[in-house]
Amino acid sequence: MSGNSNGYAVEVERLAKHYPPDIRAVDDISFEIKRGIVFSMLGPNGAGKTTTVEILEGLRSPTSGKVSVMGENILKSCSKIRKKVGILPQDFEPFDLLKPVEAVTYWANLFSIDISRKEVNRRIGEVNLTDRKNVMAKKLSGGEKRKLGIAMALVNDPELLFLDEPTTGLDPKARRDIWRLIEDVGRRGSTVLLTTHYLDEAEKLSDDVAIMHKGKIIAQGTPEDLVAEYGKSTVIVLVGAGRKGLDEVRAFGVQATELDGDVLISCKTRAEMRSCFEKLASLEAPIRDIYTKRETLEDVFLNLIGQKMENGVLQE
Numbered sequence: 001m002s003g004n005s006n007g008y009a010v011e012v013e014r015l016a017k018h019y020p021p022d023i024r025a026v027d028d029i030s031f032e033i034k035r036g037i038v039f040s041m042l043g044p045n046g047a048g049k050t051t052t053v054e055i056l057e058g059l060r061s062p063t064s065g066k067v068s069v070m071g072e073n074i075l076k077s078c079s080k081i082r083k084k085v086g087i088l089p090q091d092f093e094p095f096d097l098l099k100p101v102e103a104v105t106y107w108a109n110l111f112s113i114d115i116s117r118k119e120v121n122r123r124i125g126e127v128n129l130t131d132r133k134n135v136m137a138k139k140l141s142g143g144e145k146r147k148l149g150i151a152m153a154l155v156n157d158p159e160l161l162f163l164d165e166p167t168t169g170l171d172p173k174a175r176r177d178i179w180r181l182i183e184d185v186g187r188r189g190s191t192v193l194l195t196t197h198y199l200d201e202a203e204k205l206s207d208d209v210a211i212m213h214k215g216k217i218i219a220q221g222t223p224e225d226l227v228a229e230y231g232k233s234t235v236i237v238l239v240g241a242g243r244k245g246l247d248e249v250r251a252f253g254v255q256a257t258e259l260d261g262d263v264l265i266s267c268k269t270r271a272e273m274r275s276c277f278e279k280l281a282s283l284e285a286p287i288r289d290i291y292t293k294r295e296t297l298e299d300v301f302l303n304l305i306g307q308k309m310e311n312g313v314l315q316e
Contacts, residue, residue: 008068009035009160009191010056015065017051025051026062027215033208035159038182038192040202042297043212045312049195050090052212053164056193057087070159083111086153090164090195094148096138100129103137107152115155127151127181143174150181160191167201168312179205197312203297213305223297230303231295236276238263238287245285252279 010033017026026048033039041049054060056069058078067074070084094103101120108115124133127147132140137148146166153161163182167175175198182205186192196202202209203223210220219226238245241263249256249263254276256265267273273292280290298308307314 007034009033009070010039010193011066011068012052012056013066015052015055015067016063017048017055017060018063024215026055028065029212029215029217031210031217031220033191033193035191036186036189037207038186038194038205040206040209041193041195041212042197042199042202042209042301044197044309044314047212048215049212050164053162053193053195057085057162058082083156084159086156086158086161088146088149088153088161088163088166090168092146092149094137094140094145094152096136098137099135100124100133100137100140100148100151103148104151104155108155111156113155123151123154126154126184128177141174143170143177146170146174146178147181150178150185154185158190160193161185163192163194165195165197167196167198175201197309199296199298199301199309209297211301211304218304219300226297226300227295230300232299232303233266233268233295234273235293235295236265236267236273236280237289237291237293238265238280238283238285239290240288241283241285245283245287248283248285249280254279 012032013030015026015029016024018024029052041052043049051060055062056067056074058074058081069081072081074081095106098106101124104120104123105115121133124130127150129144129147129151132144137145140148167178170178179201182192182194194205206223208221209223209226210217212218219230221229239262242261243258245263246256246258249265254265256263265276267276302308305314307316309315
């Protein structure tokens with residue numbers, strides 16, 4: 001442990017969770033989460049993300065390792081920690097026969113929080129459910145239920161918010177609504193620990209990302225740093241250059257490919273990119289546009305693991 005608890009919402013040192021006979025759900029991982037950031041644990045189903053988060057939430061006991069949450073030892077001060085955190089578990093389902101206003105009020109009462117109707121309505125409004133606040137929870141859509149779950153998780157103004165796969169199974173619009181809520185929480189200064197198997201989600205929302213695979217953290221950093229370290233290239237795209245442009249580019253001694261009428265040039269270094277642009281200055285083939293396209297977390301994931309991921313499942 002660093003000992004600088006004031007600077008970190010979470011500190012994990014050599015955390016492990018094993019199940020008999022020889023399952024290593026979490027396998028000797030260490031990481032820290034700075035206060036006030038959105039931190040994503042990214043990986044396929046079964047990577048160990050949820051197990052890790054449930055240990056941090058005090059719902060599972062670790063086999064070994066040290067864990068500090070909000071400056072408190074998770075094994076000794078779980079009750080103190082729970083007053084400082086909010087939790088939206090995986091596959092959250094609200095109380096079917098309660099309306100959102102009732103569910104938020106009930107949840108606050110469970111935490112011994114004296115909450116006014118005005119405050120309840122504010123929480124409901126924050127997650128854009130004002131028009132649905134008096135509808136039975138069982139009649140809410142999947143996205144609306146997740147929004148309600150976030151409202152309930154925020155009743156104690158948590159310093160740290162756990163969101164375990166909050167957008168799984170939602171349609172694109174509902175996913176983006178949840179993204180906006182997460183961004184709002186982050187802007188208020190709370191720390192967010194997000195688990196996800198959506199690569200675009202982690203790249204869009206995260207200040208820091210830990211990629212998990214088979215119980216281990218195999219890479220960690222900002223999305224930009226991960227792309228810079230594990231990405232293989234930046235691509236120059238010549239829009240509409242076609243076959244004529246491809247032949248010209250290759251005549252310059254530059255390796256290139258054609259895709260749907262565009263010419264793609266892969267550059268592994270900045271120096272290589274500068275050299276390519278110098279050669280392209282004399283290109284005579286007509287082009288509609290030219291731009292560079294950097295690799296994304298999806299490319300990083302493929303480079304690290306050797307398999308693509310769709311809906312949390314690795315593709316053969």
